[in-house]
Amino acid sequence: MxxxxxxxxxxxxxxxxxxxxxxxxxxxxxxxxxxxxxxxxxxxxxxxxxxxxxxxxxxxxxxxxxxxxxxxxxxxxxxxxxxxxxxxxxxxxxxxxxxxxxxxxxxxxxxxxxxxxxxxxxxxxxxxxxxxxxxxxxxxxxxxxxxxxxxxxxxxxxxxxxxxxxxxxxxxxxxxxxxxxxxxxxxxxxxxxxxxxxxxxxxxxxYIIPNHLAMADPLIQRFERWARDNLKGGFSLQEAASALATSSRTLQRRCEAILGKSPLGYFQDLRVERARSLIHGSNMDVDAIAAEVGYEDGATLRTLLRKRLGRGVRELRADLR
Incomplete structure (x- = not known):
């Protein structure tokens, strides 16, 4: 060749x-x-x-x-x-x-x-x-x-x-x-x-760091800060837009244009990032970590981690050994 x-x-x-x-x-x-x-x-x-x-x-x-x-x-x-x-x-x-x-x-x-x-x-x-x-x-x-x-x-x-x-x-x-x-x-x-x-x-x-991507746009930066403060709650596009003094349509459009994903998709990225941090840095069990990022049980969190990272809780914890 x-x-x-x-x-x-x-x-x-x-x-x-x-x-x-x-x-x-x-x-x-x-x-x-x-x-x-x-x-x-x-x-x-x-x-x-x-x-x-x-x-x-x-x-x-x-x-x-x-x-x-x-x-x-x-x-x-x-x-x-x-x-x-x-x-x-x-x-x-x-x-x-x-x-x-x-x-x-x-x-x-x-x-x-x-x-x-x-x-x-x-x-x-x-x-x-x-x-x-x-x-x-x-x-x-x-x-x-x-x-x-x-x-x-x-x-x-x-x-x-x-x-x-x-x-x-x-x-x-x-x-x-x-x-x-x-x-x-x-x-x-x-x-x-x-x-x-x-x-x-x-x-x-x-390997992606969500808050680094948010720096590309002022509205996305504000949305990122709001999302981190509200990870324990359920996501509402209308509630997020209202808190940011913008319309749901504008927030949706900006997220798609800057991040290539919906506001909910980015919110899920932040949940994954926070959950991975807790898996690495705490002794909390999976159900407790799930509650910290707004899920009712660990099964849902496990599914999200596997989908987004291609790895489960055991593999992530094994990184520290």
Missing amino acids: RILVLALDGLFDTGLAVTLDAMDVANHIAERAMGGQPRFDVSLVGVRKKVRSGQGFTVPVEAIDPGLTPDWIVLPAPKPGTPEQLIRQLGRPDVLDARAQLLRWHAQGVKIAASCMGTFLLAEAGLLDRCEATTTWSLAPLFRQRYPQVALDESRMLVPTDIGITAGAAMGHLDLALWLIGRASPELASMVSRYLLADLRARQAP
Whole structure:
């Protein structure tokens, strides 16, 4: 499999490193442990002669060969930053040149993979229009507002599409690399994951911090504070809207636009977060924790935790051992 990794100034050092290291480990295992040949021909390329990482290290890139048509392009993310910093980065001349190059590769039928904030560049080029995608959960509100034509689901870690694949936040680069290795050989991907002590994760949802998402909008911030003060009670959209001096329709619309979910869905996220905190930090039994977050019994809470986190109370408590 011929892979070009497209490096841009200010990229996330760890994202680049884990991508290259995973591919190198895969080739080593394929050749030494499985008795075959290296499966991946990986080159680091750039739209500029000199590229520096987010930590200031020089990245040794090759010029892009216009006559070469690779199987995959991998786009590491920029160094994590604020929404304002990311928007500025998207307008840089080298990023605009990279966007044009991605469109040329796409026209040639090359598959494109991006992780974390790198998914913004694909969306900016229009490559994710009318497609499902994921991105770093922390910037999902910005992504959703900037690219409403993309079907975003930031709860997922990996989302394959016709153009390639998008992956979630930060260490999603490793999940993406393992997925690409699995395209060549599921057995090889399994062995690489065991060597690196890393498993493919289906979801980002367990890592999302709800109050971080609320900071994207003043009304959602106020709703988040109200919700935390009212977790023990039953949820009422009309009551919440009245307390925030807005209409139920406005609150519903803002939650959908910013968070991609209903006010009740976000209220449930806060219940899950609080319940997980109590599971980790107290000796309360499940029924008592359920009462703290507004449920009559522990069975309902167990169902919610399993649905949202993919894990039950025993697994969550085992994290502390």
